[in-house]
Amino acid sequence: MIQAQAKTKTQATELAFLCPLQIKAASGEDQSMPRFEMVAYTGGLMQVEGFDFPVVVDLEGLDISQQQIPIRLDHQARQGVGHTSTVDIQNGELVAEGLISRDTSWARDVAKSGSNGFPWQASIGASVIRSEFIPNGHQVEVNGQSFDGPIYIVREASLREISFVDSGADTKTSARVAAKKADDETAETKEDEQEETEEEETASDDVNANQTIQAMRSQIAGESRRIEAIRKICGDDHRDIEAKAIEEGWDTTKTELQVLRASRPQVPAMITTDRPRDANVFEAVAMMNAGLQASRLESLYTSQILEAADKLRGIGIQEFCELACGQQLPRFRRDASGWLQAAFSTTSLPGILSNIANKMLLEGYNYIEDTWRRICKIASVNDFKEHSRYRMTGSFKFEQVGADGELKHGQLDEQKFGQKADTHGIMFALTRQMIINDDMGAFTDIPRQIGMGAAEAIADAVWGLLLRNPPQADGHAFFSNDHKNLKTGNDSILNVDGLTAAEILFGQQIKPNGRPLGIQAALLLVPIALKVQAQLLMNSLQLNETTTANKAKPATNPHVGKFDVISSSYLSNNSFTGASSKAWYLFADPNRLPALEVAFLNGIDRPTVEKTDADFNTLGIQFRGFIDFGVREQDYRGALKMKGEA
Known part of the structure; x- marks a missing residue:
């Protein structure tokens, strides 16, 4: 532990x-x-x-x-x-x-x-x-x-x-x-006791030996009689039963029963179809049809389940539902309503389909880049109301205790930030067309796409908010000269000098009472175009830059290993207002001083799938996928933007 x-x-x-x-x-x-x-x-x-x-x-x-x-x-x-x-x-x-x-x-x-x-x-x-x-x-x-x-x-x-x-x-x-070995004294005591009993044991050895020999003779005689009886029962026609009975120690009653069964006339064997009973097998079949990689399947299911599922690979959705129900269903083309009623009146099929939809939703959800998790504080709210977040203001500094021993009370100042969760979701269905087309892949692909949509919704909200640079309660933009967290011009280019300037500017942030903030930057956020340059700055021990003002720069990199490099393709995507392939950022550890916060209802940070009743005009089965979250800017002192202009 x-x-x-x-x-x-x-x-x-x-x-x-x-x-x-x-x-x-x-x-x-x-x-x-x-x-x-x-x-x-x-x-x-x-x-x-x-x-x-x-x-x-x-x-x-x-x-x-x-x-x-x-x-x-x-x-x-x-x-x-x-x-x-x-x-x-x-x-x-x-x-x-x-x-x-x-x-x-x-x-x-x-x-x-x-x-x-x-x-x-x-x-x-x-x-x-x-x-x-x-x-x-x-x-x-x-x-x-x-x-x-x-x-x-x-x-x-x-x-x-x-x-x-x-x-x-x-x-x-x-x-x-x-x-442990006994000590010498204990060993000697045991030896004395052993010598005292040796004569008594020797005296009884002869009696015990005679009794043992007699018992062995009786046992051999009994075994000979058993073998002879088995050979008589089996005769010449059942030598295989005879050998097994002798080897496994059967008595005559069991031997006679086996010979009787073997003597009965044989009837043709019934041809049966093995139908898997484990719901996980059906889930694995759907995952295979959806094209999940073998390594991912092996992480979700045991080898026995995958082996059983492999035998059903490629089946259509009608046969899939029939096997999952464990009963024969009406033909869908003739009686679609009857097929749906029979299939979903069972307890197994709705649960299996819901689990499949949930797994595929999560698969899609995890496909999308989630770099935002590194720069945002992940929080939880228990309702959809507006919530307040309070930040350090310097009012909790320890003061010297006077002669009277009285401790002063800290004050919670009114510097606070808001947060509110909202619901984001969409409906999807196992439709009549999917069932007629007998396409299992279509059903699994829809929730996967919706899962990707849920992840994109969060990413869009986070990066859209960061790049939009909205005004704060004081009337200034989140990144601004007034907040001392924005730098433009040639000094803001991502290189050794620019990183030095950013580190100095970040370190000059103060609390509302004028005291130093005391929190250093920990994360270097860059667009894809600057990822290699950022990694070189963090990993290279030696510099290879041109001279400035006829003075050679030091050969040693002063910034190696200082920050964790984070890269996102969203930062330079032109569909977002404020996107740039040159701008880069420094962030504090979001758990110490968050600049942005993503809050999930009750801490559930992944989509949920629920089965719902179909609309009157929909011949099929409906599901809904939803996630409750909110994204809000918090303390501007927790982040710094370098515009990177040449």
């Missing part, structure tokens, strides 16, 4: 996570101290307190500064247990060995409990140096495994200690403790 509060790439964070371990008796140089072996981390996903999404620790970035690190109980420094002798990364896993070397009650408890069979687990303590967020719809490969966002990747961490713990979230972890 990782225990963490902060997740920025500049703030160190303590973490701890569970692992399987083994403890065994010491060998070689020291028989008094038990040894342990453990798999500290398998390289996979972890649910971690303090992180709102799963976490993966990149083992390539884990710093193991020394081989001998402390072993504790429950991460308490005073509860020492021992130390490691080796810590290593093997086959994508963090493994460790060591000694329970401390002479403490906690060390003795761990060793004794382990030898009694208690299932100890382990937890690693480390400091997080840098982490990275992988958003929804993106995939990343870490530790030889592929993971889908949203997740956090701990890119750099430093191993500090390992602790024994008694329980954890990973139900697959296990531990085994081998008992």
Whole structure:
């Protein structure tokens, strides 16, 4: 279990996570101290307190500064247990060995409990140096495994200690403790007791041996009689039954029954059609017909389901519905109303079609670029009313406490920003024409297109608002000289000098009380045309720029690694007012100071599909897809625009 509060790439964070371990008796140089072996981390996903999404620790970035690190109980420094002798990364896993070397009650408890069979687990303590967020719809490969966002990747961490713990979230972890060797005194006592009983045991050996021989003779005689009876029942016509009966230990009654069944005349076998019963099979059939990639299908369904679905690949929608219902339906061309009534009177088909529509809606929703998630704060509202968001104004600064010990009250100033969610949606149907055309692909493609439309609606709202640069309550545009977050002219071109000017301007923002804002830029947002230039500025250690005023610039890049580069095709799309292929932006971490906010009703950030009754004039089945969200600008101090004019 990782225990963490902060997740920025500049703030160190303590973490701890569970692992399987083994403890065994010491060998070689020291028989008094038990040894342990453990798999500290398998390289996979972890649910971690303090992180709102799963976490993966990149083992390539884990710093193991020394081989001998402390072993504790429950991460308490005073509860020492021992130390490691080796810590290593093997086959994508963090493994460790060591000694329970401390002479403490906690060390003795761990060793004794382990030898009694208690299932100890382990937890690693480390400091997080840098982490990275992988958003929804993106995939990343870490530790030889592929993971889908949203997740956090701990890119750099430093191993500090390992602790024994008694329980954890990973139900697959296990531990085994081998008992320690008894001490010399206990061993001698047992030897004396053994010598005292040897004479008594020897005296009874002869009696026991005679009894054992007699029992063996009786058993052999009984087995001979059983085999002879089986051979008589089977005769010459059922040698296969005879062999199986002898091998599997059948009695005469079971043998006679099998011979009787084999002697009956054989009737022609009925020809039957295997019909899948699992609703997931039908969903997989639809996903296959929709053209989903094999890797995506394998992430959604088991191999058994995919194998069953593959046998139905390419079937039409009429046969699909009939199989899903588990009953024969009227012919649609003759009785369309009867077909619909019979098909949708079952409990299985409406649910299967709704699940298919929902999955395809989400597939389409995840197809569209969602870069806006990196620059916007994602929030939740519980109704469609106008909501207020309050920002820091400097009224909560700590003041010195006087001699009377009285603490002053902080004041919530009236600097606030609005937010409101609205519903966006559309209807779609399994129509009479689709059913007559027997086209399963048409039904799956419609919700996918609607899912893409839902994602585009959010993207259009976010980027349209950013590029439109609307006026604020003070009468000035969001990006303006009055707000000190806009720069034009040659100084605003994306290069080393322009980035320096942007960083300085961003750092000069102040609170309403005149104090420094104290928040630095974290994200560099650029159009597609500037993506390569931005990546070079963030990744290149050396500069290769022309001289200015006959003075050579420094060869070292001062901005390498400062900001996360984000690129969007929306920024330069001419269908949006204010679009530009030259303008670029700096943003603060939206969770610290949001410039834009996207709020979802009850936190549901994906479309919902519901089955509805068809209109009187529609012969078919209708569905509706909708999503509730709102987009609003927040604090202009959280973003800076560089116009990039030549």
